[in-house]
Amino acid sequence: MNAFIAIVRRDLLLAARRKSEVFTALFFFMIVASLFPLGIGAETSLLRRIAPGVLWVAALLAAMLSLNRMFAADHQDGTLEQMALSPTPLALLVSGKVFAHWLTSGLPLVLLAPVLGLQFDLSPRSLGILMISLLLGTPLLSLIGAIGAALTLGVRGGGVLLSLLVLPLYIPALIFGAGAVEADMAGLGAGGHLSLLGALLALAAFFAPWAATAALRIALE
Amino acid sequence: MSQRLVNWFKFASPATFYPLAGKAWPWFAALGTAFAAVGLWISFFVAPTDFQQGEGYRIIFIHVPASWMSMFIYCVMALWAAIGITFNTRLSGMMSSALAPTGALFAFISLWTGALWGKPMWGAWWVWDARLTSELILLFLYLGYIALTAAIDDPRRADKAGAIVSLVGVVNVPIIYFSVKWWNTLHQGASVSMTKAPTMATTMLWGMLIMALAFWMYSIAIALYRVRAIILERERHATWVAELPEMQA
Amino acid sequence: MLRAHGLACVRGDRRLFSDVDFSVSAGEWLQVEGANGAGKTSLLRIVAGLAHAEDGHLEWEGQPVDTVRDEFNARLLYLGHAPAIKDDLSALENLRTAAAVAGRPLDEATALAALRRIGLKGREDLPTRVLSQGQKRRVALARLLCSQARLWILDEPFVALDVAAVALLCSILDEHLARGGMLMFTSHQAVQLAGSGASLRLS
Numbered sequence: 052m053n054a055f056i057a058i059v060r061r062d063l064l065l066a067a068r069r070k071s072e073v074f075t076a077l078f079f080f081m082i083v084a085s086l087f088p089l090g091i092g093a094e095t096s097l098l099r100r101i102a103p104g105v106l107w108v109a110a111l112l113a114a115m116l117s118l119n120r121m122f123a124a125d126h127q128d129g130t131l132e133q134m135a136l137s138p139t140p141l142a143l144l145v146s147g148k149v150f151a152h153w154l155t156s157g158l159p160l161v162l163l164a165p166v167l168g169l170q171f172d173l174s175p176r177s178l179g180i181l182m183i184s185l186l187l188g189t190p191l192l193s194l195i196g197a198i199g200a201a202l203t204l205g206v207r208g209g210g211v212l213l214s215l216l217v218l219p220l221y222i223p224a225l226i227f228g229a230g231a232v233e234a235d236m237a238g239l240g241a242g243g244h245l246s247l248l249g250a251l252l253a254l255a256a257f258f259a260p261w262a263a264t265a266a267l268r269i270a271l272e
Numbered sequence: 273m274s275q276r277l278v279n280w281f282k283f284a285s286p287a288t289f290y291p292l293a294g295k296a297w298p299w300f301a302a303l304g305t306a307f308a309a310v311g312l313w314i315s316f317f318v319a320p321t322d323f324q325q326g327e328g329y330r331i332i333f334i335h336v337p338a339s340w341m342s343m344f345i346y347c348v349m350a351l352w353a354a355i356g357i358t359f360n361t362r363l364s365g366m367m368s369s370a371l372a373p374t375g376a377l378f379a380f381i382s383l384w385t386g387a388l389w390g391k392p393m394w395g396a397w398w399v400w401d402a403r404l405t406s407e408l409i410l411l412f413l414y415l416g417y418i419a420l421t422a423a424i425d426d427p428r429r430a431d432k433a434g435a436i437v438s439l440v441g442v443v444n445v446p447i448i449y450f451s452v453k454w455w456n457t458l459h460q461g462a463s464v465s466m467t468k469a470p471t472m473a474t475t476m477l478w479g480m481l482i483m484a485l486a487f488w489m490y491s492i493a494i495a496l497y498r499v500r501a502i503i504l505e506r507e508r509h510a511t512w513v514a515e516l517p518e519m520q521a
Numbered sequence: 522m523l524r525a526h527g528l529a530c531v532r533g534d535r536r537l538f539s540d541v542d543f544s545v546s547a548g549e550w551l552q553v554e555g556a557n558g559a560g561k562t563s564l565l566r567i568v569a570g571l572a573h574a575e576d577g578h579l580e581w582e583g584q585p586v587d588t589v590r591d592e593f594n595a596r597l598l599y600l601g602h603a604p605a606i607k608d609d610l611s612a613l614e615n616l617r618t619a620a621a622v623a624g625r626p627l628d629e630a631t632a633l634a635a636l637r638r639i640g641l642k643g644r645e646d647l648p649t650r651v652l653s654q655g656q657k658r659r660v661a662l663a664r665l666l667c668s669q670a671r672l673w674i675l676d677e678p679f680v681a682l683d684v685a686a687v688a689l690l691c692s693i694l695d696e697h698l699a700r701g702g703m704l705m706f707t708s709h710q711a712v713q714l715a716g717s718g719a720s721l722r723l724s
Contacts, residue, residue: 057621061607064618068609068648129603130619132571137623138595144622198440202433206423215419216437219412220444223451230455247454251447262440265357269432272572426533509534 054139055147062151072117073155080113080160084167095172102171103181103232107225109167110160110185111192115217117156118196119203119210121148126204126270135271142264149190149197149260157189173232180235180245187248188228194252194259195220201266223251284361286503287512297496304489311483319475328392333476335385337484338378339403341491342410343445345375349417350442353435363499365431366506368438369421370498374491376414382407402456406449413441427506522546523568523672523703528577530563537563538723539576545672548716550694550704555723561707562602562676564723568705569599569674595624598670600678604661608650612641612660615649620667627667635666640686655681662686665693673697675706 066073087105088098125131125148134144164185165178173181199217203209231244315333349368356364386404387397398404417437424430507513522544529539537560545551553561566572568579570590579586581593606615613632620627636645639659649657658681665673673694679687691714694704698716 053626054622054624057618057626061610061618061622064614065607065609124607127603128607129601129605130607130622132599132601132603133605133619134622135571136569136594136597136599138591139622139624198436202420202436203423206420207425208423212416212419212423215412216416219409219416219448220440222409223444223447226451226455247451258443262436266433266436269429269436272429 052143054137055143058134058144058147059151059154062148063154066151066155072120073159076113076116076156077159077163079116080109080163081167083109083112085170088170098171099173099236102168102173103177103229103236104225105171106164106167106181107185107188107229110164110189111218111221111225113160114156114189114192115196115214115221117152118200118217119213121152121197121200122204122267122270123200123209131267132271135268141267142260145197145201145263145267146256146260149193149263152197153190153193157185157193160189161185174236177232177236180232180241183245184228184231184241184248187245187252188224191224191248191252191255192221194255195224197263198259198266201263201270204267204270224248227251284359284363286363286366286507287510289363290500290503290516293496293500297493297500300489300493300496304486304493307482307486307489311479311486314475314479314482319479326392328389331385331389333479333483335382335389336480337487338385339382339407340484341487342375342378342382342407342414345371345378345491346410346413346438346445347442349375349438353438356431356435357439362428362431362506365428365435366499366502367495368434369431370495370502371491372414372418372421372434373498374494376411376418378487378491379407379411379414383411400456402449402453405452405456406445409448409452410445413445417441522580522582523705524580525568526577526580528564528567528579529575530560530567530572531575532560532563536575541577541721541723543719543721545703545705547671547701547703548698550698550706550714550716550718552712552718552720553705553707553723554720559723561723565599565674565676565705565707566601569597570594571599596671597674598664598668598672599674599676600661600664601676604657606649606657606660609648611646611648612636612652612663613645615660616663616667619664625669631667632663635663636660638666638689639663640689655683655686658682659686662690662693665697670702672703672705675704677707677709679708679710679712 084106087101091097091101122131125134135141137144161182164181168178168181196213196217199213199220202216203213206212227244227248231241231248234244235241311333315330319330319333321327349371352364352368352371355361356368383404386407390399390404391397417434420437421430421434424433504513513519524544526542527539528541530537537558541564543551553564555561563572567574570586570593581589581596586593605619607618610618613629613636616632616636617627617629620632633645636642639662641656641659641663644652644656649660652660662678678690682690691712695715698704698714704714704718
């Protein structure tokens with residue numbers, strides 16, 4: 052457990068030394084979300100209707116931007132080898148890295164989303180549901196993304212390949228995440244969607260570090 | 273019991289499997305052709321014209337079996353992946369990569385014929401029907417697998433990475449299908465479903481089953497044929513390959 | 522005691538080596554030699570458990586390494602080509618986080634003492650980005666000074682070091698051997714080490 056905390060602290064420290072990377076993803080999120088009203092038109096009722104989907108897709112793409120950096124630096128400078136040789140199980144260390152990735156790329160999106168939601172004229176209640184859905188959904192994105200990042204480590208054209216592998220797997224998160232806000236707006240209640248999202252998160256938290264670890268061991272060989 | 277296990281592992285060696293596959297694939301190809309002939313005859317001449325959909329409905333004799341095959345082949349790939357990870361057999365990865373293009377082809381055929389069927393049925397080439405959408409995502413999963421294994425130079429590494437992708441994919445396929453279905457009902461999309469087509473006549477069912485058998489045989493034949501090529505490519509430096517009669521020529 | 526039987530390694534289509542046998546006992550060193558591409562690094566990675574051998578098996582204290590992997594990892598220190606140094610962290614932070622991730626937290630005084638001995642006094646708090654290549658190697662080697670591991674596996678530890686640093690590293694290695702440690706390393710240069718040792722030539 053100490054090694055888990057150590058790796059989270061190290062990655063947070065590294066992110067703090069390289070703040071620009073965190074902010075690039077956030078700006079990307081803002082810009083993509085702002086493009087939609089410009090492309091579609093500023094009619095309020097339309098914007099309100101598309102807001103959950105647009106914000107979720109933008110968040111999903113922004114979270115993916117930073118994915119290929121999750122293991123790449125560690126792979127290059129040999130840290131990954133040291134992690135694999137640590138007496139602590141590699142899956143636990145990988146979970147630490149995923150958690151740190153979420154703290155630096157997922158959590159900021161959750162905090163920024165309501166501000167962007169205001170651009171789309173969402174009600175305070177919908178903004179709350181949006182935040183909850185992102186809070187449950189972004190860790191899921193980091194977990195599934197870790198598998199893709201590990202698989203494409205050191206592979207030619209890894210960045211594009213990563214999105215090809217990971218985006219189809221993101222679809223359930225998108226459906227339940229955006230669906231939660233839409234269902235609530237339609238007066239159907241968001242509970243079902245949110246609990247399914249939570250169930251997926253629990254499932255991924257259990258299996259994804261294991262799969263990512265297996266993929267990392269292949270990349271190390 | 274142990275005797276049987278040993279026998280199975282004997283076939284898992286590429287050197288033993290190569291001639292076996294060479295003997296087997298023409299049989300499967302012949303069976304596939306025969307089934308396809310019977311199936312097409314039933315679907316074009318025996319099955320009655322549908323009073324609602326006219327002759328256009330006959331495309332489901334291709335569409336439905338192709339969809340079945342595309343899903344089934346993904347499961348078979350995942351099975352090979354699991355075997356490969358558990359027993360570390362080389363053949364498993366080769367079988368997976370031999371199956372993937374066929375699976376992708378069937379997913380594509382399913383989408384294509386779905387669009388052809390959809391145009392007269394729904395008046396649109398594409399509707400966001402739960403099944404069609406899942407099929408599209410399945411095609412993406414196939415493409416992801418093929419792209420990843422093609423991008424990794426070392427074949428052993430490519431096999432292992434592909435195995436993880438297909439296992440992760442097979443866990444996700446039901447989740448994706450369920451979520452798309454959920455999304456579909458929420459959005460009140462196309463309510464016409466392919467299986468809700470007017471009561472399926474027995475002849476139609478037979479036609480579909482025989483076409484499915486034909487696709488099965490085709491898939492087995494083409495996978496065996498392809499795996500032979502993969503074995504030759506991977507084992508080109510092995511002595512048993514150099515001793516093959518076709519290499520002497 | 523580390524013992525290897527009939528190790529073989531295949532890279533792509535090429536068989537790098539086969540039937541490699543060796544053993545290293547307490548206080549002994551083993552230098553792996555061979556031309557470029559002979560598979561020295563591959564052998565070290567196989568022994569460390571980072572790569573799989575095509576054939577053969579490894580024993581640690583009389584038991585197959587695969588059955589005692591955690592125990593083996595706890596006794597192992599491996600330094601590869603890549604020094605596992607983060608450019609954005611200082612030498613001190615690098616040393617301490619590496620130790621913490623390896624599950625053996627290091628207090629600041631020990632880490633500082635190690636960095637001083639390795640010749641980085643006054644540079645402990647600089648980001649390693651600004652250090653020279655040789656100084657970065659020294660940061661990596663400082664890990665040896667803080668290590669309790671029985672078995673050291675070092676891939677080209679003498680690369681990019683000046684004469685003084687080579688002498689210092691030799692004395693560190695001697696101390697490790699005198700403590701009853703085991704050492705396995707590759708080097709292109711002849712190295713004078715105390716204690717008994719052997720060299721293994723890959724061809």
